[in-house]
Amino acid sequence: MAISVRAIEPDDRAAVTRVLAASWGGATVMALGRGELIDAAGLPGYLAFDGDELAGLVTYTSKDGTVEIITVDAVIPGRGVGKALLDAVRAAAAERGAARLRLVTTNDNTHALRFYQRYGFDLVALHRHGVDAARRLKPDIPLESDGIPIKHELELELLL
Template sequence: MAMSVRAVEPQDLADVTRVLTESWGGSTVVAMGRGELVDAAAQPGFVAELDGELAGIITYAQRGDSVEIITINAVIPGKGVGATLLDAVRAVATERGAARLWLITTNDNTHALRFYQRYGFDLIGLHRHGVDRARKLKPSIPAEADGIPIRHELELELPL
């Protein structure tokens, strides 16, 4: 299977919006570390394709000397899509002279936490009740997943 990655282009907007809506309930997400609503579909990003089929999408934003991962979605799991997408953003961040990549996930997202740490991210912060604050901006954030209450934000970074 051949995987390719390319920058999101205007013709990808429908696919990006569909994937974000299926995963996040819409293209608007809470940039949790900043406590603001962000249209992830309007952010720069990359599309991964596996044998010509949409395999994943990542969106990001540069903030000063940091690049924040806004969303990452592997539509086809278990094929290295997530790591390939992170590699693409990491290359852009390095090229731009960023000091770090960073992201926020939630306390219930144990699969993602394992993935990010295996990739090389380090857990650097716990924002207690951060999701409770985020729900004020986006009330549709679920209360629990897999029987785990979703309450806290976990901040991870990858120094570059």
């Protein structure tokens, strides 16, 4: 069955919050590179479905010609969920006349970094010790993942 995607609607807030809690420990996430906490459950975005099953979520913000992806969660990995979600945000950004898509990930997130680069994102900045600063606002950010210390923020963009 193909993955379908639709915009988040007001009635979806509970489902969005569940996905964010499972992936991020709650709906409040650190906007890496910006140094601020954001209620991602209140952001615009898209839900992906595999039939009737919730398969993924993406949230974003838009400002000054840039659409910034805040969270991406493929609940069902390996089925094209991430690509379908990025395609939806890319289309929304193009409709808004945005010049670029932007996102920030951490140095440990090698799987996502490969995925984003294959999609067409380009690494444009390294914020050394950026996660250390983020932990001051959100102390529950893990110290490591897969044996890799989580220290730095990697900023990527896709020109539209």
